[in-house]
Amino acid sequence: MGIINAFLNWKSAYYEKKVAKMKEQGLCPDCRGRGYHASVANAYIYMPSFDYRCYSCNGSGAFTDWENVTH
Numbered sequence: 495m496g497i498i499n500a501f502l503n504w505k506s507a508y509y510e511k512k513v514a515k516m517k518e519q520g521l522c523p524d525c526r527g528r529g530y531h532a533s534v535a536n537a538y539i540y541m542p543s544f545d546y547r548c549y550s551c552n553g554s555g556a557f558t559d560w561e562n563v564t565h
């Protein structure tokens with residue numbers, strides 16, 4: 495699962511900066527307000543059971559929902 499770890503490492507490196515920026519805009523930091531993960535198009539092939547909808551905000555794309563789910 496090296497790809498997963500690489501993704502998580504990349505994610506954590508930018509996470510705090512991204513969260514602060516997304517909070518200003520009221521958008522979910524994990525999906526940038528889209529409600530789904532755009533990068534999953536490729537990963538989906540290797541992980542058929544992966545839910546591409548953003549689980550952090552339940553697909554709403556709102557920062558408040560992200561905050562409720564993750565905190």
Ligand SMILES: [Zn+2]
Pocket residue numbers: 522523524525526527528529530548549550551552553554555556560
């Ligand atoms: Zn989201």
